[in-house]
Amino acid sequence: MKHYKxxxxxxxxxxxxxxxxxxxxxxxxxxxGKPFLPSPSASIRALWKLAAKGSLGTHALASASRVLWALxxxxxxxxxxxLAAGRSRRIDLFVSPIVYILHPLPKVAFLPIxxxxxxxxxxxxxxxxxxxxxxxxxxxxxxxxxxxxxxxIDSVRSLGATRFDLVLRVVVPSALPDLLTSLRVSLGTAVAxxxxxxxxxxxxxxxxxxxxxxxxxxxxxxxxxxxxxxFLGLGFFIAIDLAERLLCPWRPYRT
Amino acid sequence: MVELRELAVDxxxxxxxxxxxxxxxxxxxxxAVFPSGGISAIVGPSGCGKTSLVHAIAGLLVPASGxxxxxxxxxxxxxxxTSVIFQDYGLLPWRSVEANAELPLIIAGLNREERRRRVRxxxxxxxxxxxxxxxxxRLSGGMKQRVAIARAxxxxxxLLLMDEPxxxxxxxTREAAQEFLLxxxxxRALTIVxxxxxxxxxxxxxxxxxxxxxxxxxxxxxxxxIPENQSARRFSPETAIPGPREQDFRAKPxxxxxxxxxxxxxxTAGPIDDAEASR
Numbered sequence: 157m158k159h160y161k162x163x164x165x166x167x168x169x170x171x172x173x174x175x176x177x178x179x180x181x182x183x184x185x186x187x188x189g190k191p192f193l194p195s196p197s198a199s200i201r202a203l204w205k206l207a208a209k210g211s212l213g214t215h216a217l218a219s220a221s222r223v224l225w226a227l228x229x230x231x232x233x234x235x236x237x238x239l240a241a242g243r244s245r246r247i248d249l250f251v252s253p254i255v256y257i258l259h260p261l262p263k264v265a266f267l268p269i270x271x272x273x274x275x276x277x278x279x280x281x282x283x284x285x286x287x288x289x290x291x292x293x294x295x296x297x298x299x300x301x302x303x304x305x306x307x308x309i310d311s312v313r314s315l316g317a318t319r320f321d322l323v324l325r326v327v328v329p330s331a332l333p334d335l336l337t338s339l340r341v342s343l344g345t346a347v348a349x350x351x352x353x354x355x356x357x358x359x360x361x362x363x364x365x366x367x368x369x370x371x372x373x374x375x376x377x378x379x380x381x382x383x384x385x386x387f388l389g390l391g392f393f394i395a396i397d398l399a400e401r402l403l404c405p406w407r408p409y410r411t
Numbered sequence: 412m413v414e415l416r417e418l419a420v421d422x423x424x425x426x427x428x429x430x431x432x433x434x435x436x437x438x439x440x441x442x443a444v445f446p447s448g449g450i451s452a453i454v455g456p457s458g459c460g461k462t463s464l465v466h467a468i469a470g471l472l473v474p475a476s477g478x479x480x481x482x483x484x485x486x487x488x489x490x491x492x493t494s495v496i497f498q499d500y501g502l503l504p505w506r507s508v509e510a511n512a513e514l515p516l517i518i519a520g521l522n523r524e525e526r527r528r529r530v531r532x533x534x535x536x537x538x539x540x541x542x543x544x545x546x547x548x549r550l551s552g553g554m555k556q557r558v559a560i561a562r563a564x565x566x567x568x569x570l571l572l573m574d575e576p577x578x579x580x581x582x583x584t585r586e587a588a589q590e591f592l593l594x595x596x597x598x599r600a601l602t603i604v605x606x607x608x609x610x611x612x613x614x615x616x617x618x619x620x621x622x623x624x625x626x627x628x629x630x631x632x633x634x635x636x637i638p639e640n641q642s643a644r645r646f647s648p649e650t651a652i653p654g655p656r657e658q659d660f661r662a663k664p665x666x667x668x669x670x671x672x673x674x675x676x677x678x679t680a681g682p683i684d685d686a687e688a689s690r
Contacts, residue, residue, distance in 0.1 A: 311501025314469050315515040315566065316489055325514070329505040406505045406546040 170390075194376045202376035203383055211365075216384055218360035222278070222353075223346060223392065226285035227339070234293035235335055239327055241294075242301025251298065259291045264349055267356070276357035284353050289342045296338035300331035333407060336400045340393065347389045362388065413445040413468060413570065413602065417477035419628065420463045437463035439628035440477070443621055447482075449641065450596060450603045452613035453631070454673065455623030455680070460630070461606045462498075464623070465574050468604065469495045481570065490570075491519075494563035498575040500555045502547040508558050509534065509543040515566035533561045553584040560595065573605045577612065589616060610677070614669045615661060616640070622673060624680020632680040635673060639665065 178196045185195045194202075206212040241251035267284060274280040304327055312326050354363025362385040369378035400407075420438040438460040445451040455461050466472040468479055470489040479486040481493070494515075502511050512534060516526045534540050537557045547555055556576065563571055576592075577585045589612065596603060607613050613620045618640045622633040639660060660666050 307497055307499055307501055308503065310466070310471055311495065311497050312503070312514070312518075314471055314489060314493070314495040315518050315562075316491060317518050321518055325517075326503065329503070332505075404505070406548065408548065 191373075192375050194379060198376045199379035199383060202374075203380035206377065206380055212380070212384060215360055215362050215365045215381070216388060219350060219354065219362045219385070219388055220391075222281050222285060222361065223343075223350060223388070225278075225282045226346060227289055227343075229282065230286035230290035231293055231339065234290045235297045235331075238294040238297025239301045239323070239331060242298040242331075243304075243323075243327060248298070251294070255291065255295055255298065259295055263287045263291070264352055267353065271356065281350070281353040281358070281361075285346045285350050288345050288349055289339070292338050292342035292345070293335065296334050297331060300334035301327055304330045329404075333400065333404050336396055336404070340396050343392050343396065344389065347385065347392070351385065412447040412480075412482060413604065414480040414483075415441050415443045415464075415468075415477070415631075416480065417442055418464075418467060418474050418479055419476045420460065420467045420472055421475045421628075422463065422472065434475075436475075436628035438467070439625075439630050441630045442477075443631050443634070445602065445604055446619060447602050448600055449618040450592075450605060450616050451619045451621065452617035453604065453606045453621045453623055454608065454610055454613045454677065455629065456626075456677065457608065458626050458629075459623045460625075460628060461623055462574055465495070465572050465604070465606050468570075469493055469572055471495075492566070492568045493570045493572065494566050494568035496559045496563050496571070496573045496576050498578060500547075500559040502555055502558055502562075504547055507544050507546055508539055508550070508561075511547065511558055512539075512561040512565050514562055519566075529567075530561070530565050533564055537561050551584075552580050553588060556580065556588055557591075560591075564595070564599075569600065569602060571601055571603045573603065575606055575608065578608065585612075592616065610670050610673050611661075614666060614673065620669075620673060622676045622680055624677065633676045635669065635676075637669060 181196045185193045203212065237247075237251055241248040241255075263284065266287075267280075270280045270284050274283055308326055308330070309322060312322060317325070350361070351363040351366070354361035355367045358364050362381050365381035366378055366385070369375070369381060418438060418441045419436070421434040421436045424433050424435045441464065453461050453464065463472065467474050468481075468486070470486055470493065473488075481490065503514070506514065509530060512530045513526045516529060521529075531540075534543060537560060539554070539557055539561060542550065542554065547558065550558065559576075573592075577588050580588055592603070592605075593616070595601070605613070605616060614637065618637055620635040620637065621631045622635070623629050624632045
């Protein structure tokens with residue numbers, strides 16, 4: 157495989173960065189000597205213990221499933237609406253004002269309202285995270301659909317393509333890399349917001365785990381949960397990379 | 412046969428996807444007859460409406476007034492047997508060479524087997540067999556051009572419109588592509604309309620050269636017939652000797668005279684650029 161070498165390089169890069177963080181962390185922890193900054197090894201031991209107990213898996217799964225649901229319920233509608241708005245002036249007339257109002261808003265600030273309206277259950281958390289992904293994808297889908305070269309549209313139209321053909325064979329593939337990029341960008345925000353959402357009215361999820369350990373002054377456990385949340389984000393990142401490689405094989409592969 | 416009757420074309424000003432911001436006149440009152448089964452060329456300075464005219468003949472633009480007839484039938488929108496090759500080839504970057512060439516057949520709803528049966532020989536004819544699975548980004552300009560030709564021919568057209576097809580190729584590739592076009596013409600019953608800004612190219616390729624002039628709107632001003640290039644003599648399989656004979660024409664005084672006459676016609680047809688237009 158031609159990707160093999162590039163992948164190895166990427167993995168090596170991540171490993172070196174991780175090693176660097178661990179070294180810095182060890183030094184800082186030793187220099188400070190305070191309980192709120194335990195050594196990486198103590199944190200990893202806690203991570204191990206939590207994993208063995210099974211609670212880490214349960215919480216990580218709860219968090220992952222919230223992110224997945226948020227992505228699943230917001231990506232498709234946002235991409236569809238955004239692409240439609242980018243290609244049709246009439247639809248854009250409705251969508252653009254919504255974008256301008258919704259996108260710059262700090263959606264986290266709506267947490268109380270969302271909790272009041274949708275209750276304290278899973279729905280609120282998924283909606284909060286989904287909202288953030290939604291507006292991000294909507295904006296980039298719209299802009300990307302606008303950028304489809306007219307000449308490509310004309311050339312496919314001249315082959316007798318229907319509107320549906322144009323969307324399926326020109327607009328969607330042309331916007332796909334942009335959509336995946338915006339998904340990658342919004343994912344970072346989504347994980348951050350997930351943490352916040354999980355500090356309220358729940359007893360599952362890595363966010364809850366962090367806050368719970370913090371309250372119990374179980375610092376190694378708190379760091380263990382933070383590490384787990386970071387790995388969750390990394391996992392999603394890698395998943396999107398793989399999706400891009402699978403869905404956009406025409407793009408020259410970059411490391 | 413393509414016939415234009417007092418054809419006028421306009422397009423919306425501003426961005427292509429905004430509406431109701433007034434329209435720019437591109438072509439006005441143009442009448443012309445493009446003979447069947449041969450190569451016609453349209454020459455003119457940039458901005459004279461050549462591309463708009465081709466879009467109108469392709470059915471991509473609805474004429475503002477007048478009409479275009481193909482084989483005596485008034486043109487209504489996009490036609491099955493018209494293929495268009497655009498300046499930048501219009502290949503889809505996410506489709507391989509073969510998948511690009513198959514596109515018209517996919518849109519027509521043919522199954523995989525039927526598509527293969529029609530496209531594979533074309534790819535072979537165009538020397539693209541080895542590059543079947545390549546994405547366009549990995550091909551040179553000349554190769555992309557061939558893929559665009561393969562895609563155009565896959566639809567089995569009787570009318571092939573080419574908008575500045577060779578303008579982004581280097582000189583040698585360009586000459587090879589011209590020979591190649593003549594070869595394609597020789598093997599098929601095909602009417603070809605080539606838009607070009609190169610006088611030499613027009614005189615070398617076409618039996619009929621139309622000179623366009625004016626600007627917003629422009630129109631066809633003059634017609635030159637070049638019987639020497641007529642398909643019957645030049646393209647019949649028995650008499651066609653590719654290479655020396657065809658290159659001969661470019662060395663003949665008649666060729667140079669024609670180039671000079673068309674150049675003179677272009678000069679008198681209207682402003683060549685914006686600076687002259689505003690004088």
